[in-house]
Amino acid sequence: xxxxxxxxxxxxxxxxxxxxxxxxxxxxxxxxxxxxxxxxxxxxxxxxxxxxxxxxxxxxxxxxxxxxxxxxxxxxxxxxxxxxxxxxxxxxxxxxxxxxxxxxxxxxxxxxxxxxxxxxxxxx
Numbered sequence: 566x567x568x569x570x571x572x573x574x575x576x577x578x579x580x581x582x583x584x585x586x587x588x589x590x591x592x593x594x595x596x597x598x599x600x601x602x603x604x605x606x607x608x609x610x611x612x613x614x615x616x617x618x619x620x621x622x623x624x625x626x627x628x629x630x631x632x633x634x635x636x637x638x639x640x641x642x643x644x645x646x647x648x649x650x651x652x653x654x655x656x657x658x659x660x661x662x663x664x665x666x667x668x669x670x671x672x673x674x675x676x677x678x679x680x681x682x683x684x685x686x687x688x689x
Contacts, residue, residue: 567591567679569660574684579652585645585684587660592641592679594618598663598670599643600677601634603656603686610659612672614645623670628654647686655688 569592573585587599600615614624614634622634633646643660661677663670 567662569662569679569681571658571660571681571684574658574686576687576689577650579650579688581650582646582648583650583686584647585658585660585686587643587645587681589641589643589660589662592662594664598665598667598677599634599636600661600663600670600672601643601645602659602661602672602674602677603654604659604683605653605656608656610674612674613658615670615672616643617667617670621669623672625672650686650688652688655686657683657685659683 568590570588598615598617601613602610603613604610616622616634631649635644660681662679663677
């Protein structure tokens with residue numbers, strides 16, 4: 566039973582940093598993608614960043630240079646470091662996992678099978 570639990574969200578002012586964490590359990594795939602997605606009120610869920618089992622990363626254009634995705638050595642926790650936050654970054658952030666292997670982890674919702682419950686980020 567795969568479980569993803571996000572944490573680290575909060576209400577912050579524009580320009581500051583925040584780090585989100587996603588703890589994965591029951592996930593034993595040797596090849597995978599771990600992704601972060603977000604959904605603002607009234608908008609569709611969108612991909613933010615992803616990392617594969619080898620550490621290769623992919624980012625949405627809107628966050629390149631500001632957000633960094635990483636994982637711990639045990640590969641059980643994924644992090645999303647968010648710097649220079651903007652009001653438009655405010656959303657519910659979701660962690661997701663895929664057991665499929667890709668040359669580059671996609672930022673497509675349909676490619677991820679397992680999802681967390683989300684953590685809220687508000688930027689004012």
